[in-house]
Amino acid sequence: MLSRVADSLFWLSRYIERAENTARIVDVNLQMLLDFQRMDDEKIKDHWQSLIKSVDEEELFDALYKKPTSESVTEFLTFQSENPDSIVSSLSRARENARMVRDQISTEMWEELNRMYLFVRSKQARKQWKSDPYGFYKLIRDGSHLFQGLTDSVYPHDEGWEFIQLGRHIERADKTSRILDVKYHILLPSVRDVGGAVDVVQWSAILRSCSAQEAYHHVYVNSVEPWKVAEFLILSEDFPRSIRFCCQRVDASLRRISGTPEHEFSNEAEKCSGRLLSNLNYSSMDDIFASGLHEYLDGIQRDLNRIGSAIFKTYFFYPATDLENEIRTQQHQQQQTRDHTSPATS
Template sequence: MLSRAAEAIYWMSRYVERAESVARLIEVHLTLTLDQPAEERQWSPLIYISGDEVDFRRRYGHATESAVLHFLTFDLENPNSVLSCLRSARENGRSVREIISSEMWESINAQYLGVLDATRTTVDREDAHEFYKNIRMFGHLAEGLAAGSMSHGEGWHFSRLGRLIERADKTSRILDVKYFVLLPSPEHVGSPVDDIQWSAVLKSASAFEMYRKKYGRIFPARVVEFLLLDREFPRAVLSCMTRAAESLHAITGTPIGSFRNRAEQQMGRMRAELEYSDAKALIASGLHEYLDDLQGKLNAIDDDIFETFFARRPIVRS
């Protein structure tokens, strides 16, 4: 397919996924803060997860609830706000609307217009839950519409690739920030943990119920294992990368386990590393460093995908 179109589909999906992640984080945090005394309510971790703290401090200063909510939801100067993400998803979608299905385009368009409409009214705390839930459900709708209304050819695989790489990145960020706040040093691993806070970490990745089914009581090492290394949970980093590799190899036709370009090579290495890791050892050798490195590798894979498929290649005469 057209390189330009493939890139637009890839980014359309990434932005939809990013909007969903931001909405889910806010929704979980809104609920969490209700269980805390007013003076302990912290909104800054949400900014750390987004990675945009410099911009936020410069333009807003103190991380109050209303400032953080506005920054993450409606601020069009913040490229990672829900509204910015939906707008970018829509602009990319518009440029490939003849390739994605009409249903996909219309749902993205309607979602963007809906959130844009909400900027004109203020979202009350009473409506906030419903508002963010709606965006979260939209993420599922978009994924389902892609799976159910688009042929599972090259375009769909680029869409899936974008979504999964974005998802792996967000799960690792949630874990990084929360873990850092909740468990400053490895020695605390065995000590009693804040059940509410750790449940919130899992809920931020829609992982709470599935974790319970698998492990029951909450232990930090288990949470790390579940969010990073689980093979079945669809938001776990390993699970995301396994399916992302399927799509990457479906696009190129290279058998899994071998590689013909850097994107395939880097993704294969990362999967192998995750497949042979164990959570306790990762924590012992420094989880933050590990996650930092993981995010760097995800960025490198994104660059490789760009170079392999999207960049304007020089003319090669036949």
């Protein structure tokens, strides 16, 4: 398949997954506010501040808004087109990429994405967001699910599909690690609350933002404990939003694209992904605890970035043609052909 097309499919899928995850994070954080006791401005501010931090956009936020409030932060993450990771920006970029491969994806997939895009940019979307934010964010999640479901059921499971899976699972693994990481930050300082009611609320919220609460309880019957939550979201072998699960999928897709058997590698991307996967396969929570959760998650994010850029180099990237040079070479060749074919006259 064309490298440019593979690139667009990868990013199309990544941006949709990103929009969905942003919707999840904002939604859960809104809901968490309802569970807090003793809410004061300061506490609300801290709460939202940490969220801005998790997306590395503190500077941009400060430039655009006076202070972090429920309204300003959710606006920033949802509609702000200056914010490259907002839902609107993610969906716009997903659609730009989809437009470039409009001929490759099915009409249903395109229509669904285009519908979401037109919706988030409409006045009606803002209205709903104000009056019923939970309904609004559910629509975004539903839209992403519908798109992914359509991809599974109407798009040929060939090379292009594997690139779509790559984009989706790399993004998802990255976001799950960030969701965990940010809560780790706000939880740790409040030693007073560890194990307390707020703590359980917070960690339950993490599970909910990954739609993991029910699955978690299947495994760890009833108590919500920080380390178990972390274990579930990092190491679960079969929960589809866990980091390990996503990395398994990434590795499998890479191998299906190149046809390389397991435990071997034919390019940098496979090497990185194989290493990351073994790391996850052979880690226990004790190891992770020993190295520090934050450091461990940081390492995973770096590895995912490395895989992403290795995929780019292996499959998408052709060194930029030096157009002037190319033109000269071609003109030179044409000159030679002409000299060669025209009969010598004297």
